[in-house]
Amino acid sequence: MTKRDYYEILGVTKDATDAKIKKSYRELARKHHPDLNPDTKSDAEEKFKEVSEAYEVLMDKDKRARYDQFGHSGVFNQGAGGFQWSDFTHYQDVEDIFGDFGGSIFNMFFGGNRRSRRTGPKKGNDLRYDITISLKNAFDSIERTINMEKMVVCPECKGSRSKSGSSPSTCHTCNGSGQVQKVRATPFGQFATITTCDSCHGSGQIINDPCLKCRGKGSVRGKKKIKVKIPAGIEDGSHIRIPGEGNPSTTGGPSGDLYIVVHIKNDSNFYREGTELLYDQIISFPQATLGDTITVNTIDGKVQMKIPAGTRHGKVLRLKGKGMPDLRTGRRGDQHVRIFIDIPTSLSEEQKDLIRKLGDSFGKTPAEEKKGFFKNLGF
Numbered sequence: 001m002t003k004r005d006y007y008e009i010l011g012v013t014k015d016a017t018d019a020k021i022k023k024s025y026r027e028l029a030r031k032h033h034p035d036l037n038p039d040t041k042s043d044a045e046e047k048f049k050e051v052s053e054a055y056e057v058l059m060d061k062d063k064r065a066r067y068d069q070f071g072h073s074g075v076f077n078q079g080a081g082g083f084q085w086s087d088f089t090h091y092q093d094v095e096d097i098f099g100d101f102g103g104s105i106f107n108m109f110f111g112g113n114r115r116s117r118r119t120g121p122k123k124g125n126d127l128r129y130d131i132t133i134s135l136k137n138a139f140d141s142i143e144r145t146i147n148m149e150k151m152v153v154c155p156e157c158k159g160s161r162s163k164s165g166s167s168p169s170t171c172h173t174c175n176g177s178g179q180v181q182k183v184r185a186t187p188f189g190q191f192a193t194i195t196t197c198d199s200c201h202g203s204g205q206i207i208n209d210p211c212l213k214c215r216g217k218g219s220v221r222g223k224k225k226i227k228v229k230i231p232a233g234i235e236d237g238s239h240i241r242i243p244g245e246g247n248p249s250t251t252g253g254p255s256g257d258l259y260i261v262v263h264i265k266n267d268s269n270f271y272r273e274g275t276e277l278l279y280d281q282i283i284s285f286p287q288a289t290l291g292d293t294i295t296v297n298t299i300d301g302k303v304q305m306k307i308p309a310g311t312r313h314g315k316v317l318r319l320k321g322k323g324m325p326d327l328r329t330g331r332r333g334d335q336h337v338r339i340f341i342d343i344p345t346s347l348s349e350e351q352k353d354l355i356r357k358l359g360d361s362f363g364k365t366p367a368e369e370k371k372g373f374f375k376n377l378g379f
């Protein structure tokens with residue numbers, strides 16, 4: 001069987017950004033999730049694995065580079081059957097898409113390989129915080145300190161959940177392990193799964209004398225200053241995960257994660273697409289006709305640009321390496337300068353006269369019309 005191209009599987013172009021790949025994977029994973037396709041389960045399972053394999057490769061800088069250079073054989077050991085679920089490292093993304101649903105799929109595929117993540121005391125809630133930055137900030141990479149209102153570790157019991165002087169006792173249901181074993185029938189066969197103990201919620205302990213300040217939860221409402229470094233080249237809508245800065249667990253588990261969602265304000269000068277920037281530049285008719293060297297704004301200062309003689313309205317000139325940096329490589333894209341030719345509206349009699357003379361010297365019909373004006377505009 002010939003393997004399909006990873007870019008084709010995800011329906012993205014060779015130069016697709018991580019954000020694009022992620023978006024596409026999100027849609028396809030939803031579409032092919034075996035649990036959502038009960039009638040075509042094994043087919044959906046194959047497809048789900050195929051898109052996940054493609055995602056694994058294209059989201060990994062090294063694997064993607066090897067794939068681009070050597071094809072499928074450059075990535076996974078084809079002799080050993082190629083991609084295996086154990087090669088998949090983006091569980092978090094799948095869990096983000098499906099929640100516990102995503103977790104269940106891995107438990108099925110791995111036969112409980114990911115047990116350590118699925119059991120034990122429940123992790124604290126993940127939090128989301130939105131920040132808005134300018135395009136220039138996204139170019140420069142900035143550090144922001146946010147002052148978040150969130151649950152923080154209880155200052156009274158330091159998160160132990162017990163009143164000072166008292167100590168918790170071992171849970172009798174699970175004998176302190178926090179886990180109980182259950183046998184589950186799944187479409188992929190029977191699995192003995194280890195699940196969290198209901199009595200102690202996985203902590204293995206029973207709080208007899210709860211802390212009064214936090215009522216035995218270990219956390220209280222509070223504020224926390226958190227530093228966020230926003231990498232250069234970040235795209236609008238992408239998120240930065242800060243592990244452990246979500247809410248603390250109320251059952252003795254690890255804290256949740258904080259997701260900083262970054263929004264980028266529309267820039268009045270530059271239009272951005274990935275690493276490319278588009279900029280509109282007005283020049284005069286004589287400059288367009290005779291050529292000139294002009295000063296053009298870029299995201300990091302002004303540069304000189306040559307306008308070739310005979311530049312048409314709408315022509316796009318390129319300033320190489322003057323675009324946005326790539327989030328991973330730091331390599332900058334280009335700035336595309338779209339030329340607008342200014343048509344003067346208030347002219348002196350003398351100027352009008354000069355233009356009439358110029359018009360006469362061109363002849364009655366503009367040269368463009370003879371060649372087909374619309375053709376030149378791309379119609």
Ligand SMILES: [Zn+2]
Nearest residue numbers: 154157211214
């Ligand atoms: Zn407390």
Ligand SMILES: [Zn+2]
Nearest residue numbers: 171174197200
């Ligand atoms: Zn227990």
